[in-house]
Amino acid sequence: MRALVITGPHRAEVQDVPEPVPAAGEVVVDVQRAGICGTDVEFFTGEMAYLHTRHAEYPMRIGHEWMGTVSSVGSGVDPAWIGWRVTGDTMLGCGVCRRCTQGRQHVCEDRLELGIRGGKPGALAEKVATPARSLHRLPDGVDEAAGAMVEPGGNAFRSVQAAALGPGDRCLVLGPGTIGLLSALFARAAGAEVHVLGRSERSLAFARTLGFDGVWTEEQLPQVAWDAVIEASNAQHLPAKALELVEPGRRVVYIGLAGVPSPIDTRGLALKDVTAVGVLSASPGLAGTIDAYASGTVDPRPLIAATVSLDDLPAILAGERPDGAGPGPKFHVAL
Template sequence: MRAFVVTGPARAGVVRVPVPVAGPGEVVVAVERAGVCGTDAEIFTGEMSYLHTGQAAYPMRIGHEWSGVVSAVGPGVDETWRGRRVTGDTMLGCGHCARCVGGRQHLCADRYEIGIRNGWPGALAEYLPVPVRALHPLPSTVDFVAGALVEPAANAVRAVRAAAVTGRLLVIGPGTIGLLCAMLATADGVDVHVLGVDEPSLAFARSLGLAATSAPPEGLFDAVIDASGAASVPARAVELVEPGRRVVFIGLSGEPSLIDSRQLVFRDVTAVGVLSGSGGLTGAIESFATIDPRPLVAATVGLADVADVLAGTGRYGPAPKVQVDPRR
């Protein structure tokens, strides 16, 4: 089969690799759509932290936002999975440690992350092996484009839940997850404001009906979600939240982002970190009955175009997400 493989910093291409075989408790999914994520770009550039801690190594088959159809089932897997339209969790815990047993498998020390950690192959390929326990069926109302947005939407679901806001919310960063946070919270009746620095991105946010600006509106907010990835933003987020309320951090900067813990203490602010969409996938699928995430996709390209997407040399419009059809 054809797969997109990163062999080193800024070195990647489409290669022929063996079609995966479903092992015990696994299925093989014929991938219909896969999203390209900022994490994929960091792997491509060599900046991704796992590459420096030994949790990832080249060559890597990337891609962790996906949807498709189960084409094969392994030993011990119910045959009724075959032919079903699915998406799935990125985080694959060992299943038996205290964290996994306690429902925190996304924090398992020995976890695989599809297309990211410990060598599990990713979804920028024609076929993808997945443990059946990680699968989530897609209803007929969710097409493959939306299905490949379930994983980032699940991150947004967890972030909005963590914010626990019913009043005024500030979302910093009009990227895919930031916009999904804003869309989900707006659908829940929250007064949402989006803050960013790039005018085309802000204009796109406004085209979705969101209040978006390059300067924070006056007053403090009942919650702030930092989805920006800028090192200076976490400290600013703490300044912008109402005392006694919550700041949620889901964006990651490429360098340490510093917060004065005295500000958290003196203002009695709760700071919450969110890693992955695990625990939010069902909620994300259900939310697509209320919001339509598909306008976030600027273009769908083939595997041969992925390197240009990762390098930032392609031009696809103001929407933040590019998806891949691996059969193109």
């Protein structure tokens, strides 16, 4: 089968590789749609931290935002899965440690991460193998495009849950990338007044098309009370800015990651009685995201700039935007 392989920093190509065979407890999925994200770009550039901690190494096969149809199952898996449209969890815990048995497999010390960590091949390929326990069925109301947006949506869903927003609360999202915009959409669905802060005029212009209550640069940001701040950028200074901006007694959610340490002053955290929550993965939010997409409460599809072929990906990972691409931050591959 054909798969995208990153062979080294700034080197990616489509290769013919052996088709996966499902191990015990696994299924093989015929991938229909997959997305790329900032993590994938960092693997391409060589900046991803896992490359330096030896949790990942080249050559590697990326892809952790996907949907498809189950085509075969391994021993111990109910064959009724065959033919189901599914997506799956990226975080594949060992299943036996204390964290896994308590439902926190996404922070298992020995976890694999599909297309990211531990050498588990990803879904930017015609087929992918993954444990059956990681699967989530997709209802008919979730099409291929939305199905491949469940994983980033799960991160955003959890961020809004962590922000504890209610109707009438005012939420500020820092960073108008995919996760930030999805967080803003989920926050609006929760009844909040939603504002987005960004930097580039292209991303800000696109955010304005989504109808949020305000879209700002740092210089333009009004001095109002922010009941929750969701920090979804990669800017080194914005985690501290989020703590500065949030109302006393309310919540800051940290989901963005800078490429360098981004310190905060814990005196501000304590003296303002602020709750700070870190969000690592989509895992506990996948089911809720699927429900929101199926009901139409949140529609992630406007964020997709273009759907391309596997052969187009090396250029996109290198920063090119294909002719005719829309203004959104997300690229999908149709397989």
